[in-house]
Amino acid sequence: MSDILNEPLAFVGTTDLAGILRGKAFPTSEWASRLVQGVGWTPTNVQITCFEVLAESPYGALGDLILVPDAETRFQLPAKGNRPALDFSLGDIGGLEGAPWELCTRSILKRALAELDAVAGLILYGAFEHEFKLTNFAARDGDAYSFRGFRTGQDMAETLIAMMRQAGVRPDTFMKEYGPTQYEVTNAPATGVRIADDAAILRMLTSEAAEMHGLRASFAPILDPTNVGNGVHVHLSFRDKAGAPATWNAKDEHGLSDAARHFIGGILAHLDQIIAILAPSDVSYLRLTPHRWSAAYNNLGYRDREAAVRICPVTGDSDAEMARRFNFEVRACDAAASPHLALAAIIFAGVEGIRGKIEPPAVTQDDVSLWSSERLTKAGLTRLPQNLGSALEVFEASETTSRWFGPEFKSVYCAHKRGEMACLDGMDDNAKCARYGEAY
Ligand code: GLU
Numbered sequence: 001m002s003d004i005l006n007e008p009l010a011f012v013g014t015t016d017l018a019g020i021l022r023g024k025a026f027p028t029s030e031w032a033s034r035l036v037q038g039v040g041w042t043p044t045n046v047q048i049t050c051f052e053v054l055a056e057s058p059y060g061a062l063g064d065l066i067l068v069p070d071a072e073t074r075f076q077l078p079a080k081g082n083r084p085a086l087d088f089s090l091g092d093i094g095g096l097e098g099a100p101w102e103l104c105t106r107s108i109l110k111r112a113l114a115e116l117d118a119v120a121g122l123i124l125y126g127a128f129e130h131e132f133k134l135t136n137f138a139a140r141d142g143d144a145y146s147f148r149g150f151r152t153g154q155d156m157a158e159t160l161i162a163m164m165r166q167a168g169v170r171p172d173t174f175m176k177e178y179g180p181t182q183y184e185v186t187n188a189p190a191t192g193v194r195i196a197d198d199a200a201i202l203r204m205l206t207s208e209a210a211e212m213h214g215l216r217a218s219f220a221p222i223l224d225p226t227n228v229g230n231g232v233h234v235h236l237s238f239r240d241k242a243g244a245p246a247t248w249n250a251k252d253e254h255g256l257s258d259a260a261r262h263f264i265g266g267i268l269a270h271l272d273q274i275i276a277i278l279a280p281s282d283v284s285y286l287r288l289t290p291h292r293w294s295a296a297y298n299n300l301g302y303r304d305r306e307a308a309v310r311i312c313p314v315t316g317d318s319d320a321e322m323a324r325r326f327n328f329e330v331r332a333c334d335a336a337a338s339p340h341l342a343l344a345a346i347i348f349a350g351v352e353g354i355r356g357k358i359e360p361p362a363v364t365q366d367d368v369s370l371w372s373s374e375r376l377t378k379a380g381l382t383r384l385p386q387n388l389g390s391a392l393e394v395f396e397a398s399e400t401t402s403r404w405f406g407p408e409f410k411s412v413y414c415a416h417k418r419g420e421m422a423c424l425d426g427m428d429d430n431a432k433c434a435r436y437g438e439a440y
Pocket residue numbers: 131228229230231232287292293294305331
């Protein structure tokens with residue numbers, strides 16, 4: 001036991017426009033009063049890019065906000081080695097009078113979920129599947145999916161699983177992924193805001209667990225321009241208000257209920273307009289290229305890992321079991337995005353699909369990158385924007401996204417991302433990947 005005086009701190013965090021978990025700490029003994037008064041927050045914080053440089057901010061040095069912890073997210077991060085325990089929570093940013101702030105990612109997600117409820121009466125279930133690389137050991141041939149590769153990460157993984165349990169994030173699987181020093185961690189589904197909370201907490205815990213074992217985890221979208229990227233696949237399904245599964249329809253060719261099919265139709269019809277939110281870094285667009293098992297087109301794949309949305313296989317010995325497990329995944333996301341913001345964008349687009357009964361393009365099980373432009377157009381498929389600059393232009397020009405996010409959010413978001421891009425001037429792809437590799 002140390003005889004140096006200490007008083008425990010509690011940390012409250014938010015995922016911001018840079019997709020980074022930021023926050024403040026206060027004495028744990030003051031948790032009850034902080035639950036009401038929050039901690040002070042500065043509007044211009046939202047323009048801190050992942051490279052620390054401040055992007056142009058309409059707020060300057062002005063204004064005051066509060067970040068208020070949500071007791072539902074609170075858990076104790078256990079002490080390990082020389083790292084102290086921590087009382088952790090996520091929170092919402094609001095004005096001093098308590099109204100949600102337009103740029104608070106978690107409040108935006110709550111608004112999107114309320115729309116899903118109002119328009120379709122559906123409860124969203126989901127989980128973010130995460131890939132990451134351990135960057136401080138050398139890649140070895142023979143490691144992909146291997147026992148040996150798994151064993152290298154096992155200590156770290158077991159610490160991670162134990163911490164996930166403490167945090168209320170239910171573990172699913174852990175594996176050595178295909179890419180050099182790449183691993184994947186998945187958790188079981190949660191509902192509503194908790195889907196994105198789990199993703200934010202899981203990223204934080206993965207980095208913690210890695211550091212506890214002398215490793216460094218990087219969730220950057222891609223670390224080597226010649227290899228595969230780190231994807232984030234957002235698995236989603238629905239239940240109705242009575243708790244009955246609402247994604248599966250045994251009579252549909254691919255098993256999709258009307259609501260699920262239209263929701264996917266909405267995502268794919270708007271994917272080019274929201275890709276700047278789902279894949280928001282400069283190097284995200286190196287990953288979103290054909291033959292990297294990510295997504296380059298707005299296609300719907302049936303058990304196809306090169307589709308923007310993939311209908312996932314499920315097994316079960318009854319229709320009821322199939323209905324309960326059936327889900328689809330949005331594969332065009334990465335961890336440079338705030339999970340709250342990415343999920344909000346997916347839901348806004350999906351709800352638009354349900355509202356307008358938008359049909360998705362016909363399912364592909366084919367290498368669509370080999371198709372002619374005529375064939376793509378005929379199938380309702382488009383190549384997604386191929387760099388962050390074009391993705392932002394499409395987002396900015398879309399009246400639909402203005403309706404979802406509001407004009408203030410849009411102009412601040414675009415200024416943020418352009419500020420981030422300005423930090424990369426003159427760098428080649430390798431240098432950019434290295435820079436993002438440090439930031440995420
Ligand atoms: N690494 C791929 C990506 O960037 C995904 C590979 C897979 O798990 O299917 O999304």
